[in-house]
């Protein structure tokens with residue numbers, strides 16, 4: 156039934172109404188909730204939904220609480236939905252729009268990632284709502300044709316207006332005050348638009364004049380640390396949907412992996428059946444148990460009391476017939492392995508979780524487990540050293556290099572002594588001789604003059620200076636380096652700039668290789684390679700951070716000492732600087748000193 160509210164309520168032109176500051180004189184009426192409104196009026200069309208017909212909140216019971224947070228008389232101002240795909244999160248926004256238009260009119264803004272996405276969203280989502288839900292259609296029947304305001308970016312309705320913007324276009328984000336905002340797919344929003352900065356900040360500004368405003372942020376997450384929806388969810392009360400086990404009744408969150416590392420879903424190879432293991436009783440939960448479990452489920456906050464409501468839901472909760480079955484999820488998981496892009500998509504859209512970049516950290520214990528007895532003569536062509544200078548000691552890693560930059564780690568030595576005095580440097584010279592080091596890189600960040608003095612006497616030793624920034628290559632490209640050497644030579648000792656961030660990326664990637672061969676790093680069963688050595692080697696982690704509004708990657712230390720890692724990176728750089736193409740067969744010159752770039756005035760010790 157369609158109530159004849161237009162004929163009984165005097166409505167001025169919506170826009171005039173707007174600037175005249177708002178719906179005060181709209182006839183007061185009892186407010187219903189968004190879920191009740193949806194159950195009563197919302198119609199899903201075959202154009203916008205796989206299940207055309209009347210909306211039933213019972214079909215997706217987990218949406219009821221969320222819908223009702225959007226009701227006009229509810230005090231919550233910010234709601235965050237971090238959802239996997241195909242769980243009905245788009246319908247939440249559409250139900251809310253219908254409710255606002257027909258039942259609780261106010262100025263509303265919908266923001267899509269870009270103007271192009273806006274076009275598609277209006278055609279595929281909004282237009283079906285406006286045309287196929289009778290009570291909404293009735294709002295526009297008489298007005299649409301004569302109202303110029305009914306455009307792609309603007310829908311006037313009695314008592315309010317719907318503005319539709321793209322986060323990449325500040326001009327489209329409306330300059331008037333807005334009470335209700337829906338931001339869809341916020342993880343695809345740009346981090347900055349023009350001179351205006353972060354579009355989310357811009358949008359928040361628009362709502363400030365309304366004490367009873369609401370902002371709904373919706374998205375599947377993307378990359379950990381650079382995901383807007385995850386950042387917002389982490390600030391929220393972080394709700395998860397707990398459902399009861401049909402066997403033991405224990406309420407639990409359905410997880411892809413339990414905390415102890417076991418997978419929630421299990422596949423029976425013999426029968427092909429896929430089922431979920433209750434984390435409490437271990438019994439099999441079957442797909443057909445799901446409707447009842449969902450109906451009895453409840454949202455529980457991990458951080459009760461916070462103002463922002465956050466909801467996370469994975470694809471494991473998909474109602475039967477709406478999204479993927481557990482069996483399909485299992486198949487997708489199997490298929491996704493071995494392909495990073497597929498796996499990322501699976502984690503983001505199917506599980507609704509953020510993706511942690513791989514190759515960013517290593518397991519020290521896994522490295523400790525692969526110490527090996529070296530052959531009598533490992534097939535090395537070059538021996539390098541990387542030296543780290545501390546106040547009270549020098550630390551040096553010695554590496555042997557084979558074809559394909561396969562690395563035989565030979566030793567790690569610690570030489571105690573005041574590095575401002577010459578004695579410890581004499582020890583270093585002796586240690587290098589003993590190990591047969593052919594090329595070495597020494598960190599010049601500390602006691603620089605001593606490092607220079609040492610290298611000055613040894614043309615095969617170079618002072619190195621670590622420079623940070625993911626854009627800096629491990630060693631300079633040849634042309635740039637030649638230019639620099641030409642100008643610097645006159646001024647004294649050249650220092651090699653080492654792109655340590657790239658060095659760590661390369662080293663960590665290689666430490667993850669499991670098969671000896673090109674790039675593989677060997678470690679000998681030797682006292683020098685103990686827990687502490689590997690703990691330092693694994694001391695850093697690549698994380699994605701946000702500076703201002705831009706995401707960037709940075710290595711962070713997870714423990715105070717990391718000298719063995721620095722030594723290894725300098726040794727790697729020394730190998731590259733030695734200028735030998737170790738992959739080329741003609742370069743095989745086992746144990747002979749390679750042809751090295753010489754510095755003018757450098758004196759060979761030997």
Ligand SMILES: [Zn+2]
Pocket residue numbers: 400401402403404405433434435436437438
């Ligand atoms: Zn159970």
